[in-house]
Every structure is written in structure tokens, then in C-alpha cells.
Amino acid sequence: MNISMLLEMAADGFGNRTVVGRTEDGLTPVRLRALAAGGAELVRAADADAIVYLAVNGPAFPAALFAAAHAGVPLVPVNYRLGAQQLDALLSNHPRAVSIADPEQHEALRRAGVRSVRSPDEWLTAASDSADEATDPIESDAAAVLIYTSGTTSAPKGVVLSRHNLVSYVLGTVEFAGAQEDEAALMSVPPYHIAAVSNVLTNLYSGRRVLTLEQFTPERWLELVRAQRITNAMVVPTMLARIMDTDGLDRSVPSLRALAYGGAKMPVRVIETALREWPHVDFVNAYGLTETSSTISVLGPQDHRDALESEDPQVRARIGSAGLPVPGIELEVRDEEDAVLGAGESGQIWVRGEQVSGQYAGQGATVDERGFFHTRDQGRIDAAGYLYIEGRADDTIIRGAENIAPAEIEDVLLRQPDVLDAVVVGVPDEEWGQRIEAVVVTRHGVQLDAEALRTTVRQTLRGSKTPDRITYWPELPRTATGKLVRRDIVAALRTENPSPTR
Known part of the structure; x- marks a missing residue:
């Protein structure tokens, strides 16, 4: 094809x-x-x-x-x-x-x-x-x-x-000519990202007009949505955070019907704010990789609304999930010995389907004998089939022989109303192997006490997962698609040569 x-x-x-x-x-x-x-x-x-x-x-x-x-x-x-x-x-x-x-x-x-x-x-x-x-x-x-x-x-x-791979993805996820003639999509990702390729194909196949915004600012994005009567849009989490957190904006988007986000972890605080700001908009969280031709799981609009309104903790937690697999996709979570884990157990995510390539130039295919591709993402699947992403396997911090997922600590920090962004990394340490360090970006003009934040983490999780140090930066280094550049963060923290505090 x-x-x-x-x-x-x-x-x-x-x-x-x-x-x-x-x-x-x-x-x-x-x-x-x-x-x-x-x-x-x-x-x-x-x-x-x-x-x-x-x-x-x-x-x-x-x-x-x-x-x-x-x-x-x-x-x-x-x-x-x-x-x-x-x-x-x-x-x-x-x-x-x-x-x-x-x-x-x-x-x-x-x-x-x-x-x-x-x-x-x-x-x-x-x-x-x-x-x-x-x-x-x-x-x-x-x-x-x-x-x-x-x-x-x-x-x-x-x-x-x-x-x-690409045609399988399109045929499995989009209805031909399914868009109305007045529909227009706004893309805010660069052309070297898989979402740019997949959105050209899916919007064309559905009959939806697509526009691009290369240099994003909240003001420019909102103005273009209104001027071009955009009905569908895709953003990365940092973009939605800036739209929601920038003071004095006219956030009215009367034409907008659906907004998809992905590419990095979305802070729960940001998506909950957006759901309340734009109750008429259908929100979709799309999780995928370049190797899978884009999206392999989706948290749909009703899932978002149910999570926001429910009193059931399990349903509420789904707002932080990557949703359910798209048609034609099979997911497994495995342990380090390759055994498939049960519902709720954390491990590494594997995926199989016609849209999955798992092939690299000069290396050939990297799928296993059953056709599954190792995403190298950590995660779990709950009893209802919802996928939860817990970070990259390479990001795991090993402190004193204990494996610690940074995402768990980052979630606690990002729940604080004055924390706009946060990252947790492992920095080499002679005594522990790695020490846990956090970098936090606060709301403009707000000063947070680092020891109080550490206490919050300790009370929510436990002592061994408490950052040894919390540093404040004006912003975190991210790619154009919102991914944290962790190696740069670790390098910068190492040069500061701190004395860990416990």
C-alpha cells in the first residue's frame, strides 16, 4: 500500500x-x-x-x-x-x-x-x-x-x-471524508516530528483543512484559532500550560471543538484547568512513538469529563492515563525477565500492530519473535485496560539499589498550585550511586520553600523518594515537542557539586 x-x-x-x-x-x-x-x-x-x-x-x-x-x-x-x-x-x-x-x-x-x-x-x-x-x-x-x-x-x-505502517495507522484510526467542510485543524509541531507526518495524512484522509503555526506563543495561537475558525488543534503540554497560565489573555475559542495533546507528560493541574476553561471542547490525550507511526492509545473526551466529575478515585486517576489502545494495537507490560505482568503491575511497555515499525536505518527490525516492539517506556495497565505511562526506562533512578521512577515524584511536585514545571533526575553520587535532585519552575513572583516541598514529597511517598535537593530555575530545557532534555539537566546539576541534605 x-x-x-x-x-x-x-x-x-x-x-x-x-x-x-x-x-x-x-x-x-x-x-x-x-x-x-x-x-x-x-x-x-x-x-x-x-x-x-x-x-x-x-x-x-x-x-x-x-x-x-x-x-x-x-x-x-x-x-x-x-x-x-x-x-x-x-x-x-x-x-x-x-x-x-x-x-x-x-x-x-x-x-x-x-x-x-x-x-x-x-x-x-x-x-x-x-x-x-x-x-x-x-x-x-x-x-x-x-x-x-x-x-x-x-x-x-x-x-x-x-x-x-503509515497507511495502516490512517485506515485504523480515521474515517474517510469524516470531517465537515468547515473543519480546520491547527498543528503546532515541527515537520521532523511524527505528529506532523501523521496529521498530514489523517487530516487529508478525513477532508479537514490543516494549518501550521511554527513559532508558538499563547497570544498568536489564540488569535489564529479565532481568525481561521479552527475547530481541531494539537498542542504539546507546555503549550497548553502557557495558554492556561499566562495572565491577561483572552482565552475565548468559540470555534474550537476538539483539542489533542501529547508528546510529553501533561500535568493534571493544567488539563483540569483547561477542561473548566473550555467545557465545550473535546480533549484527547494521544500517546505514541515515532516507531509506531504515531498514536497507539487514546484517552477520549468522555474519559476526560468522567475523570473530572467522578468521586471514584479510580475513575479520577484516569485523567493522568494514556487511555485505551487504538484499533489494531496490542499492548503488554513485561518485567525484566520478559514475563507479562498482570493488571496494575508496573513494568516495561511492549506494543504490536500493523502500524508498528520498530525498524532503524542500518539496524533492521528490532521486534521480538512475536512481533512486539519494546517502547522503553515504563508503565502499567489497570483492570479496565487503561494505560499509565511512568516515564522512560532510561530515566529510572537507582539510589542505594532501589529503583525509583522520577514521574512519581514529579507528579507530587506538579500538584502544588504554584509549581508550573518540575523534573526529577538521578545525579551520580559516591555513597548512594545516584542522588535524587529536583528542579522546579514556580509561578512568576512566587517563592516556595524547598524544605516544605521536600516534606510534601516525604509525606506523600516516603523518605527514600524524597529529593536530596530542590533547585529553582526560570525554565526547563525542552525540545520543540515538549520533551525534557534530561542529560542537560543532569550535566548542569553536576557542575554545581551540591552537598546533599537529608
């Missing part, structure tokens, strides 16, 4: 409906199909084996995605925020690619030996000039997309997603 099939269906089913950009000058499926054919001609003329996309999000991104599919080569969206050394290393893997890049990135591509470099506008113009709608897409077993992971804990790896 080729993702070009999704574009063909859209062009035949609602070809003159605007699906990318503003209503007045956006792209229709018919126009997108022509750009895909023209872009494929550019790829073939250059004898290229990939399209590298090194630019901000915009109309050229979906045009490049379908041009790559049409030409039978992968699209490689690359993080334009990388430093020169890391960027050079990634680009050197693709010397035969053609590239779409913002002008400030052209020199890096030339250093890597990439021959054909165009800006997004130049690509769209060249694809228009080369467009030939009679050209059929190439059926190929080549990857559809190669996405480099964020590398927040290690060097980036190239995740290979096949056409079959």
Missing part, C-alpha cells in the same frame, strides 16, 4: 476542498496531487534516492511527503534546530538526496554534498512547472519516511516507517 492511495482517494472524493493552508489560497487535493507528480519528476531528474526536508512547516511539507511517495523514495525531515556538528553528521547520510531547505540551511547541505537544494517556495514553483497528473506513483518497498529521533538521551537514530 502506498500513501499516494490516500491522496488519490481525497482527490477523487473531495478534490476541490481546501485541505492545506488558508481557505483563500490553500491547496486542494487535486492541486496537491499535481504537486506530488511534479515533485516526483524533480526527484527522478536528479536521480535522487530521498527528499531531505530542512525547513519550517508549511505547504511544501505535504507536497514533499507525497512527492516522495510518488517517486518511490523516502522523505527525510531533519531537525533544523540541531547544532552544526550533529546536523552535518545526519546530512552526510543522504548525499544523493534532493533537498527542500530554508535559505539559512543551504550551506549545511552544500557541506554534506547534497546537489539539489531549493527553498520551499522554489520547490513548489519547480514542482508546478514539472507537474504531470498522468504520471502514476511508483510502487516500491522503500521506506515512506525516515525520521531521526530527538536524541534527548542518546544520539539520534533513523526510524524507518514503511508505506504499510
Whole structure:
């Protein structure tokens, strides 16, 4: 199955409906199909084996995605925020690619030996000039997309997603032409994130117009929602927190019907505030990975409302869960010996399904003999089937031979009304192996007593899970998609060389 099939269906089913950009000058499926054919001609003329996309999000991104599919080569969206050394290393893997890049990135591509470099506008113009709608897409077993992971804990790896993976995800989660003609989605994630790829495909397949906001601010996001009458949006938790926590904002969003969030842990305080601020909005928590073609579990709108209103502690707790598996997905939680654990037991999350790749460039597939992929996330599944994420396995703190999940401590800190953000990490310690350190961001103008916070953690959990030290920072280092860069936090804390307090 080729993702070009999704574009063909859209062009035949609602070809003159605007699906990318503003209503007045956006792209229709018919126009997108022509750009895909023209872009494929550019790829073939250059004898290229990939399209590298090194630019901000915009109309050229979906045009490049379908041009790559049409030409039978992968699209490689690359993080334009990388430093020169890391960027050079990634680009050197693709010397035969053609590239779409913002002008400030052209020199890096030339250093890597990439021959054909165009800006997004130049690509769209060249694809228009080369467009030939009679050209059929190439059926190929080549990857559809190669996405480099964020590398927040290690060097980036190239995740290979096949056409079959992506089409399986779309067909399993979206109804064809299910969106009304007035629906518009706002995306606020960069093109090198799996959510950008999946949302191009799902919104096109459903018939929903999609816009992008590359440089997020709460004010700009709210203004665009109102101006373009956005009905559906996706944000990362830090964005929703800034919308809810910034004083003096006009938060009215009369057109907004649904808001999805994911990519990092959502503080319960933030989502509860948003539910009360926008009671007419359907909230969805989507959990997934690049290796799984995006979402594998969803906490739906009614789950959110039930959790907010229920007196049952188990139901209330679900607001902090990742919900139930999407169709076609099987989940298991296993212990370190690979045994499947029962309901409520914490372990490592494994996933199986047609949308799951689990394949890395140069490494091949990493699924086990039963086809399950190890997510390397810690979690548990309750008796009703709801999935709870407890952090990355690599984030586990080992203090005095006891395994401690940072997420458990972070949850306690984030429940405090004046704590806007918090992270807990393990820092090397000669006596304990690792000591527990927390970094907290407080509401502007508020000073919190560190010893009082430590006492709160001790009373809620226990002494061995109490941070040895709490430090206050103005903000935490996060990627553009909201993930904490824990290695930078640990490095900064190590340079301070504290004397642990107990």
C-alpha cells in the first residue's frame, strides 16, 4: 500500500476542498496531487534516492511527503534546530538526496554534498512547472519516511516507517471524508516530528483543512484559532500550560471543538484547568512513538469529563492515563525477565500492530519473535485496560539499589498550585550511586520553600523518594515537542557539586 492511495482517494472524493493552508489560497487535493507528480519528476531528474526536508512547516511539507511517495523514495525531515556538528553528521547520510531547505540551511547541505537544494517556495514553483497528473506513483518497498529521533538521551537514530505502517495507522484510526467542510485543524509541531507526518495524512484522509503555526506563543495561537475558525488543534503540554497560565489573555475559542495533546507528560493541574476553561471542547490525550507511526492509545473526551466529575478515585486517576489502545494495537507490560505482568503491575511497555515499525536505518527490525516492539517506556495497565505511562526506562533512578521512577515524584511536585514545571533526575553520587535532585519552575513572583516541598514529597511517598535537593530555575530545557532534555539537566546539576541534605 502506498500513501499516494490516500491522496488519490481525497482527490477523487473531495478534490476541490481546501485541505492545506488558508481557505483563500490553500491547496486542494487535486492541486496537491499535481504537486506530488511534479515533485516526483524533480526527484527522478536528479536521480535522487530521498527528499531531505530542512525547513519550517508549511505547504511544501505535504507536497514533499507525497512527492516522495510518488517517486518511490523516502522523505527525510531533519531537525533544523540541531547544532552544526550533529546536523552535518545526519546530512552526510543522504548525499544523493534532493533537498527542500530554508535559505539559512543551504550551506549545511552544500557541506554534506547534497546537489539539489531549493527553498520551499522554489520547490513548489519547480514542482508546478514539472507537474504531470498522468504520471502514476511508483510502487516500491522503500521506506515512506525516515525520521531521526530527538536524541534527548542518546544520539539520534533513523526510524524507518514503511508505506504499510503509515497507511495502516490512517485506515485504523480515521474515517474517510469524516470531517465537515468547515473543519480546520491547527498543528503546532515541527515537520521532523511524527505528529506532523501523521496529521498530514489523517487530516487529508478525513477532508479537514490543516494549518501550521511554527513559532508558538499563547497570544498568536489564540488569535489564529479565532481568525481561521479552527475547530481541531494539537498542542504539546507546555503549550497548553502557557495558554492556561499566562495572565491577561483572552482565552475565548468559540470555534474550537476538539483539542489533542501529547508528546510529553501533561500535568493534571493544567488539563483540569483547561477542561473548566473550555467545557465545550473535546480533549484527547494521544500517546505514541515515532516507531509506531504515531498514536497507539487514546484517552477520549468522555474519559476526560468522567475523570473530572467522578468521586471514584479510580475513575479520577484516569485523567493522568494514556487511555485505551487504538484499533489494531496490542499492548503488554513485561518485567525484566520478559514475563507479562498482570493488571496494575508496573513494568516495561511492549506494543504490536500493523502500524508498528520498530525498524532503524542500518539496524533492521528490532521486534521480538512475536512481533512486539519494546517502547522503553515504563508503565502499567489497570483492570479496565487503561494505560499509565511512568516515564522512560532510561530515566529510572537507582539510589542505594532501589529503583525509583522520577514521574512519581514529579507528579507530587506538579500538584502544588504554584509549581508550573518540575523534573526529577538521578545525579551520580559516591555513597548512594545516584542522588535524587529536583528542579522546579514556580509561578512568576512566587517563592516556595524547598524544605516544605521536600516534606510534601516525604509525606506523600516516603523518605527514600524524597529529593536530596530542590533547585529553582526560570525554565526547563525542552525540545520543540515538549520533551525534557534530561542529560542537560543532569550535566548542569553536576557542575554545581551540591552537598546533599537529608
